[in-house]
Amino acid sequence: MSSKLPYAEPRVYKLDEDLLTNMDPGMWSTTLSADEQDLLIRQLGDRGWGRMLLFTKYYTPGWGEGNRQISPRGQAAMLRFLEQVSFRKDANPSVFLSDDGELQLAWNDTDGKAVQLLFGPNSIEVFHEARMREESLPLNAYPELAAEFSHV
Amino acid sequence: MSDQLVGEEEELVRAVCSPDGYDRDAGRISSLLMTGKNTSVSRTRLIPLQDHWELFRRCVEKPDVRKLELCATITIPELRAIAEQHAKDYNIPKREIKVVVKPNSCWKPPDGHAEIEGRLSQGLANTIIKKLHYLKEDGSLWTFDGVRLVAQEDAA
Numbered sequence: 213m214s215s216k217l218p219y220a221e222p223r224v225y226k227l228d229e230d231l232l233t234n235m236d237p238g239m240w241s242t243t244l245s246a247d248e249q250d251l252l253i254r255q256l257g258d259r260g261w262g263r264m265l266l267f268t269k270y271y272t273p274g275w276g277e278g279n280r281q282i283s284p285r286g287q288a289a290m291l292r293f294l295e296q297v298s299f300r301k302d303a304n305p306s307v308f309l310s311d312d313g314e315l316q317l318a319w320n321d322t323d324g325k326a327v328q329l330l331f332g333p334n335s336i337e338v339f340h341e342a343r344m345r346e347e348s349l350p351l352n353a354y355p356e357l358a359a360e361f362s363h364v
Numbered sequence: 365m366s367d368q369l370v371g372e373e374e375e376l377v378r379a380v381c382s383p384d385g386y387d388r389d390a391g392r393i394s395s396l397l398m399t400g401k402n403t404s405v406s407r408t409r410l411i412p413l414q415d416h417w418e419l420f421r422r423c424v425e426k427p428d429v430r431k432l433e434l435c436a437t438i439t440i441p442e443l444r445a446i447a448e449q450h451a452k453d454y455n456i457p458k459r460e461i462k463v464v465v466k467p468n469s470c471w472k473p474p475d476g477h478a479e480i481e482g483r484l485s486q487g488l489a490n491t492i493i494k495k496l497h498y499l500k501e502d503g504s505l506w507t508f509d510g511v512r513l514v515a516q517e518d519a520a
Contacts, residue, residue, distance in 0.1 A: 259390070263383045270427040271384070277404055277424055277468075306387040308394035316396055316486075320511050328395060328486050339395070339486035341510075344454055346487040 242268045242282040248291055255294045260307050267309045280313035283333040289351045290315045290331040296358035303364075321364050329357065367464035370478045372440060376405040376463065377413060379420040380434040380498065388433065391512030395489035397436070397496075403480040405463070410476040413437065417501050423470035434506065434513075436496040443480075446495055450488045459488055 244252070244264065252261040273281045290307075299305060305319040314332040321327055325342035336357060338347045349357070370376075378397060382388050385397045404424075406416060413435065420432045443461045451458035461480065468477035484492070490510075498506040498513065505516040 259387070263387070266383055266429050270429045272427065275426055276381070276384070276430065304390060306390050306392045306394070308387070308396050309384040310396045310399065312401065314396075316394060318392065318394060324511055326395070326490050326510060328490065330396075330486060337486060339490060341487070341490060344487075346454065346456075346485050 242284050242287050244268055251291060251294055255297070255299065256305060256307060260305065263307050267307075267315075271309060276311065279311040282309065282315065283313040283331075285333045285351065286314050286331040289336060289354050290317065290329075293317075293329070293331070293336075293354040293358050296355055298362040300363050327361060327364060329361070367466070370407060370440065370463040370465055371409060374463075375408045375437055375439045376443075376478070376480075377408060377416050378403070378405050378436045378438075378496070379416075379424050379432055380436050381424065381430050382433050384430065386433050393493050393498075393508045393513065395486050395493055398480075398484055398489035398492045399486060400480065400483040402466075402482065403484070404466075404468075405478050405480060406471065407465075407476050407478055408437070410473055411471070413499070419471065423468070434498045434500055436493075436498050438492070438496050442495065443492065446492055447488060450491050454487065459484065 249261060252264050256264075267282055271281055275281070299319070300322070303319045305317050308316040308318060310316060310330070312332065314330050316328055316330045318326065318328045321342055323342055326339065327341070328339040330337040334351065335348045336351060336353055338345060338349060338357065380386050380393060380397060385394050386392070387394075406419065411419065416435050417432065420435070424430070425432055440461065440463055447459045447461050462482075463478050463480050465475050466477055466479045467474035471477040494508055494510050496508065498508065500506065506513045507516055508514070
């Protein structure tokens, strides 16, 4: 019998460059910390906070018709966005969960037109109805998006 | 073996569930309802619309906190017309709408289940959800005006 313990040999992990530069490497789980919950309450109200708690706690892999749980990278990007954005006072944004585990922030601008940001594992998909804008951006574009969509 | 296509004139049904696809307190429906990938739909040609409440509760209300709120219907010709107009409005290539039969053992009959192939953009899906016909279990009809659900005056 081998005297070596499992995984005794050093393993080399290489983090994706995006994670190295933009995300906390320890933030792999989608469980929400107390600070993150405070952020959700502040930005999305009790309603949005409650919805995120349901998504993170109950929407396990296979929910619905075999759908995916929340993407940790998508969630991290959305939370970073929420840290920096200033929503218009009456924007009342909603948070939704896609079949692929992406998180969508959706509200209506001052003209009642849709603004939707979809945070996935590899990109942020932007839709702004009033500007007829549909675009896919890298995850690290959240600061620019937060500036652009503040007070919209 | 290639997939069997759903009939050209068929009506499709989509379950609208909270909290993932519907924010009940805000009355807001998410475009994710129709983005995919491979959006699951049901066929009223094989399963009567009134039978979908029991079917969707049995097949899609998972986890327990997920609740069926509305059934949304649309025909394939309507979907194609929306996709064509959306392409013109946004000056982009037209998105072909292909609906294929995807037998699902939870459906009875299994061929009552189908999928809209591929992913639709948020923009196209946003236009579609404003054209869907929404039905509550009490028989009332609703529309989504882009901001919130609105009751139709001539309810069934």
